[in-house]
Amino acid sequence: MGQEGKSEVSEDTERFDAIIVGAGLAGCTAAYLLAEKGLEVVVIERGSFAGSKNMTGGRLYGHSLEKVIPGFAERAPVERRVSKERISLLTEDSGFTIDFTSESLKDPSRASYTVLRSKFDSWYAEQAESNGAMFIYDICVDDLIVREGKVCGVIAGEDEMEADVVLLADGAVSLLAQRIGMRPAPTPQATAVGAKEVISLDERTVTDRFGLASGEGCAWMFDGYVTDGHIGGGFLYTNEDSVSLGVVTTIGDVDHSATTVPEMLRRLEGHPLVAPLLEGGKVIEYTGRLILEGGFDALPKLLDDGVLLLGDSAGFGINVGYAVRGMDLAIESGRLAAETVCDAKRAGDFSAASLASYRSRLEGSFILKDMRFYRKFPSFMEGTRNMFTSYPEMVEEIMMGMFTVDGSDPVRLKTKVKGAIGKVGLWNLAMDVKHGMGAL
Numbered sequence: 001m002g003q004e005g006k007s008e009v010s011e012d013t014e015r016f017d018a019i020i021v022g023a024g025l026a027g028c029t030a031a032y033l034l035a036e037k038g039l040e041v042v043v044i045e046r047g048s049f050a051g052s053k054n055m056t057g058g059r060l061y062g063h064s065l066e067k068v069i070p071g072f073a074e075r076a077p078v079e080r081r082v083s084k085e086r087i088s089l090l091t092e093d094s095g096f097t098i099d100f101t102s103e104s105l106k107d108p109s110r111a112s113y114t115v116l117r118s119k120f121d122s123w124y125a126e127q128a129e130s131n132g133a134m135f136i137y138d139i140c141v142d143d144l145i146v147r148e149g150k151v152c153g154v155i156a157g158e159d160e161m162e163a164d165v166v167l168l169a170d171g172a173v174s175l176l177a178q179r180i181g182m183r184p185a186p187t188p189q190a191t192a193v194g195a196k197e198v199i200s201l202d203e204r205t206v207t208d209r210f211g212l213a214s215g216e217g218c219a220w221m222f223d224g225y226v227t228d229g230h231i232g233g234g235f236l237y238t239n240e241d242s243v244s245l246g247v248v249t250t251i252g253d254v255d256h257s258a259t260t261v262p263e264m265l266r267r268l269e270g271h272p273l274v275a276p277l278l279e280g281g282k283v284i285e286y287t288g289r290l291i292l293e294g295g296f297d298a299l300p301k302l303l304d305d306g307v308l309l310l311g312d313s314a315g316f317g318i319n320v321g322y323a324v325r326g327m328d329l330a331i332e333s334g335r336l337a338a339e340t341v342c343d344a345k346r347a348g349d350f351s352a353a354s355l356a357s358y359r360s361r362l363e364g365s366f367i368l369k370d371m372r373f374y375r376k377f378p379s380f381m382e383g384t385r386n387m388f389t390s391y392p393e394m395v396e397e398i399m400m401g402m403f404t405v406d407g408s409d410p411v412r413l414k415t416k417v418k419g420a421i422g423k424v425g426l427w428n429l430a431m432d433v434k435h436g437m438g439a440l
């Protein structure tokens, strides 16, 4: 453990069974379940309410929250249930889109929902509060109390609180985990930056423009032109009466890019495929945030004496281009952390050895299974620049060859396709497909 803090317990120090830092989805889940089991739990959040500082693209895969609050989507402020999936390859003035709709996407066991975190997290914190958890807002935890190598509490300004265990659910940067040496500082190549705006449109307009049924939503990912050849992409999620539009790109890449992240966002909103869908809309929110993208191989130490890392602070996230996940992992890690703390409480032992069952719970869950499964994806993206440059152009050329009728001499489709692929190189294409299949 990196840093030794105070060594004596003051009589005025407040004591809890568990202190949770961060009222995001990971923190709220742990608070909800620990309070349900009768533990005295306090959540400390630096924002003025749960969700006030939180940002996401917009799609929550519901399976993990379903285990915590069965049928949550009936009561929670979800925006729309996703029934339409789109992926587009963009050049500056073209877009090739895969559009998939299925009734099966609505099945509650595999449904996903668009969410706005300020509404959603507030609702979740209220559920935890009604179970008995205490939430304290507008307080930033500055440091941890470490005594004889064990985390015993938190320090916020002049105040100190102590607990048997501290759960760090303080998001992707997690300065606290860094302070006690559980996590290294994020490296530029393993960290992405996201920028997002929420654009208001009325409910009917969203439903009609995206060809949706009432209450249903669209999740849309974009590759190519938006990030100007850099690793990353764009996203669009339809909310009830707004659209979440954003870009994500790796910091190590954007560092030497002539195109800034806000410019990338402008490229997306101004693209001919997207611009007409946003017409008349008004930007009502603009946010930016870091995302850890190192995957399984960059996981930090997940527990130590008196402390567990949850959600983004533990580096739990998966981005495979067509699916971005972090929220379902955050919720599941909150649930598994709560189970671990309940066991430790029964045993009266919060040492690293006792809390080690958190690691085995994670190993047995979809979190580490999925992260291990997709562990090659970050290096695949790193080595497959064509995805963001030549492939969208190749697809545009093939599509133009198919759909253009202008009176010029006919050319066989196979010749056109060969010509377009020739520019990238058949061997390069075959290798990228092979590596992509291996990574997925």
Ligand SMILES: Cc1cc2nc3c(=O)[nH]c(=O)nc-3n(C[C@H](O)[C@H](O)[C@H](O)COP(=O)(O)OP(=O)(O)OC[C@H]3O[C@@H](n4cnc5c(N)ncnc54)[C@H](O)[C@@H]3O)c2cc1C
Residues within 6 Å of the ligand: 021, 022, 023, 024, 025, 026, 027, 044, 045, 046, 047, 051, 053, 054, 055, 056, 057, 058, 059, 060, 061, 139, 140, 141, 142, 169, 170, 171, 172, 176, 193, 194, 195, 196, 246, 247, 248, 289, 290, 291, 310, 311, 312, 313, 316, 317, 324, 325, 326, 327, 328, 330
């Ligand atoms: C651009 C972008 C798009 C994304 N898209 C998706 C998506 O579509 N689907 C998906 O599943 N995931 C997505 N993610 C990932 C997802 O948002 C995160 O994985 C998820 O929010 C993690 O939840 P968390 O509870 O671990 O952390 P957070 O939601 O970050 O919560 C951390 C909380 O801790 C608080 N905090 C931090 N430090 C302190 C401190 N010192 N003291 C007190 N409070 C503190 C913060 O204010 C915050 O409330 C996206 C992320 C980004 C950035």
